[in-house]
Amino acid sequence: MATTSIDRNAKQFVLTVQDYALFAFRAFRNLFTPPVYWTDFLLQSDIIGVGSLVIVVLSGFFTGCVLALQSAATLEAFGATSVTGRFVALSMIRELGPVLTGIMVSGRNASSMASELGSMVVTEQIDAMRALGVDPMRKLVTPRIFACISMLFFLTILANACGILGGAAVTVFLNHQNATQYFSMAWESLRLRDILQGLVKPLFFGYIIASIGCFNGMKTTGGTEGVGRSTIQAVVWSSVLIIFADYLISQVMLSLF
Amino acid sequence: MNRILIPEQAGHGTAPAPDAGPVVAVRGASVAFDGPPVFEDVSFKIAPGETRILLGPAGSGKSVLLKLVNGLVSPYTGTVTLFGIDITRLREELLFPLRARTGMVFQEGALFDSLTVRDNVAYQLIQEEVPDEEIDARVREALSFVGLEETFAMYPASLSGGMRRRVAIARALIHEPELLLYDSPTGGLDPVTSNTIIELIGKQRDVYRTPSLLVTHRLQDAFTLCTHRFDPAQDRMVPLPRGTTDPNTTFLMLGEGHLIFDGSLHEFLHSEDSFVREFLA
Numbered sequence: 001m002a003t004t005s006i007d008r009n010a011k012q013f014v015l016t017v018q019d020y021a022l023f024a025f026r027a028f029r030n031l032f033t034p035p036v037y038w039t040d041f042l043l044q045s046d047i048i049g050v051g052s053l054v055i056v057v058l059s060g061f062f063t064g065c066v067l068a069l070q071s072a073a074t075l076e077a078f079g080a081t082s083v084t085g086r087f088v089a090l091s092m093i094r095e096l097g098p099v100l101t102g103i104m105v106s107g108r109n110a111s112s113m114a115s116e117l118g119s120m121v122v123t124e125q126i127d128a129m130r131a132l133g134v135d136p137m138r139k140l141v142t143p144r145i146f147a148c149i150s151m152l153f154f155l156t157i158l159a160n161a162c163g164i165l166g167g168a169a170v171t172v173f174l175n176h177q178n179a180t181q182y183f184s185m186a187w188e189s190l191r192l193r194d195i196l197q198g199l200v201k202p203l204f205f206g207y208i209i210a211s212i213g214c215f216n217g218m219k220t221t222g223g224t225e226g227v228g229r230s231t232i233q234a235v236v237w238s239s240v241l242i243i244f245a246d247y248l249i250s251q252v253m254l255s256l257f
Numbered sequence: 258m259n260r261i262l263i264p265e266q267a268g269h270g271t272a273p274a275p276d277a278g279p280v281v282a283v284r285g286a287s288v289a290f291d292g293p294p295v296f297e298d299v300s301f302k303i304a305p306g307e308t309r310i311l312l313g314p315a316g317s318g319k320s321v322l323l324k325l326v327n328g329l330v331s332p333y334t335g336t337v338t339l340f341g342i343d344i345t346r347l348r349e350e351l352l353f354p355l356r357a358r359t360g361m362v363f364q365e366g367a368l369f370d371s372l373t374v375r376d377n378v379a380y381q382l383i384q385e386e387v388p389d390e391e392i393d394a395r396v397r398e399a400l401s402f403v404g405l406e407e408t409f410a411m412y413p414a415s416l417s418g419g420m421r422r423r424v425a426i427a428r429a430l431i432h433e434p435e436l437l438l439y440d441s442p443t444g445g446l447d448p449v450t451s452n453t454i455i456e457l458i459g460k461q462r463d464v465y466r467t468p469s470l471l472v473t474h475r476l477q478d479a480f481t482l483c484t485h486r487f488d489p490a491q492d493r494m495v496p497l498p499r500g501t502t503d504p505n506t507t508f509l510m511l512g513e514g515h516l517i518f519d520g521s522l523h524e525f526l527h528s529e530d531s532f533v534r535e536f537l538a
Binding site: 129 | 324327329349350353354355356357358359361363364365367368369370380381384428432438
């Protein structure tokens with residue numbers, strides 16, 4: 001009995017992965033064949049980009065603050081508090097900026113995509129769209145995916161900048177160190193490979209967030225309860241996959257440079 | 258601009274000629290999801306100008322059969338032909354142009370709740386980038402057809418159930434469909450609103466002769482459509498002479514996983530099938 005259950009769940013998992021792969025591929029391919037709904041792309045860019053601005057700025061700023069606080073305490077033991085700027089800048093740009101921004105945007109947008117599309121599925125609005133001769137993949141999914149990729153890219157840059165500023169605020173006002181020293185250490189330590197790593201990650205994370213959010217939304221079954229389930233799955237899976245993808249990309253980037 | 262109200266402009270130019278083949282032909286279709294079949298071996302046709310009323314108890318697969326007709330659901334056996342094209346294994350991208358030629362009214366209306374009534378009704382026209390002035394004029398015509406001109410700028414959330422169905426009918430009609438599919442358009446509505454909707458369906462049938470498939474479990478609606486015709490002069494349904502019925506309005510009945518009846522009102526009323534007798538009782 002238990003073996004049957006494991007067998008069924010394993011098959012279900014493989015089928016879901018297969019469905020997701022096909023779904024994500026189709027959504028990506030749609031951008032290069034007409035019709036492309038540019039108005040929906042701009043609308044989603046506004047919802048995802050402008051809508052996530054506050055949470056990204058705040059989370060980036062306070063992450064930088066915490067990094068500066070924690071690192072200064074440790075670095076002081078080695079008499080190296082002057083490298084706080086370097087520590088904060090590298091940590092933010094290479095890892096924390098992209099990952100935290102991805103997770104914040106995932107919490108806000110993967111959930112909203114899954115619940116919005118899920119509600120449309122259970123109220124037959126998706127079927128109505130198909131019956132009206134409009135492809136929901138092109139109209140709803142592709143614009144969200146590309147809006148999320150492009151907006152996450154810029155949001156990450158903003159989060160990095162806010163993080164470095166947050167670190168500076170703590171370093172200057174709480175640790176009473178020199179601002180010029182902080183910024184020059186941050187600037188001098190940065191290499192192209194660090195910046196590349198920080199900018200490549202959000203492209204993948206944006207794709208993960210929107211494709212997982214839309215996939216869970218479009219596969220919703222079971223009425224309003226199903227919408228809740230899809231929303232949870234979208235946030236959980238996109239967050240886990242962001243961290244997993246972060247590991248893979250870091251591994252590849254470190255081996256390349 | 259009178260695309261809704263003037264018959265010559267109501268899509269008859271593109272509708273199948275009377276001697277053309279069936280608009281819809283379903284042959285030996287069986288549908289199943291994750292479990293036992295919803296129905297098996299279902300075959301029927303819809304001829305040009307014909308209205309078919311699909312009856313059956315709740316859960317018998319009527320809505321699924323309706324979705325089968327325009328390819329929203331695929332059969333695991335059998336074939337479905339729409340406008341002479343076999344859509345059984347047609348790719349989704351190729352189905353969209355065919356679906357755009359049909360109008361479908363969903364059970365609860367399925368209006369897009371983030372769009373106004375105007376944008377809901379004009380959905381297809383907006384996708385086709387029709388100029389705004391023309392869209393406004395055509396939406397007003399369509400809304401006037403269903404008697405809801407005043408809802409133009411409203412959102413679906415502020416409409417009653419009956420009004421939502423009528424907006425859904427306007428949305429289905431605005432693109433001058435060559436086939437109409439109604440999924441329980443009067444389900445859960447009060448008798449007065451139900452009569453208004455049946456009158457609209459009768460008007461579309463008798464004025465524009467658009468072939469249609471109407472799903473319902475309300476015998477009263479089915480009999481009204483069969484025994485009445487729309488009189489444009491009086492702008493309402495009037496009874497046909499006693500003993501006569503509309504020859505182009507016929508019945509289908511789903512039950513126990515099969516199509517158990519296909520015929521006229523007279524044959525339906527005199528059927529010996531125990532399931533039909535029980536349904537009529």
